[in-house]
Amino acid sequence: MKSALVSWQVWAALSACFAALTAIFAKVGVENVNSDFATFIRTIVILFALGAILASxxxxxxxxxxxxxxYAFLVLSGLATGDSWVCYFRALKLGDAARVAPIDKMSVVLVAVFGVLFLGERLSAPNWLGVTLIAAGAVLVAYKS
Structure with missing residues (x-):
């Protein structure tokens, strides 16, 4: 049996948990702070945390x-991450975390589509059904009645 530390599923689940905490902590943290400055603080924390992980x-x-x-693709990824964070924090500043986060998670749908279009990945009919349900679920959770 594979160790949990080398299982992509465990790391993906942890990522989802930390992403959920990110939304909650950020919503409270951005309350009386400019969203771009809040993103800057977050970035500094990440820089130091990753430096400590690499060193240790x-x-x-x-x-x-x-x-x-x-390097080229990591720079592009960094720029996309920065843009995503700026947009995410601005959205949290303006909206409810419970509505912002699901729309942000539409990235799952876009990754599936981009993976097929640009990386040559293949998704089965059940996979596409899941993608469709994720999109529908995100819209329904974000819907304000």
């Missing part, structure tokens, strides 16, 4: 070991 686990690697292609 000995995972630092030489910058020369990273290919130009990897």
């Amino acid at each position: 686990t000995g995972q630092w690697q030489s910058l020369s070991t990273v290919s130009v292609r990897s």
Whole structure:
């Protein structure tokens, strides 16, 4: 049996839990703070936390070991992450966490579509049904009656 620490499912579930906490903590934290400044503080915390993880686990690697292609896509990913965080914090500043988070999670639907279009991934009919249900669920949870 695989160790839980090498199971993508365990890490994905932990990611979902931390993402949920992120929404709750951020909603309270952004209450009396400019959303962009709040994102800046969050980014500094992440920078230091990851630095500590890399240092404590000995995972630092030489910058020369990273290919130009990897650098390019990591920079693009970083820019997309930053844009996502800025938009997310602005949305939390303006809306309810219980409505903002589900719309943010429409990224699951977009990842499925982009994975098929750009990465050549294949999804079965049940997978597409799940994607459709996620989209419908996000809209229903975000709906304000």
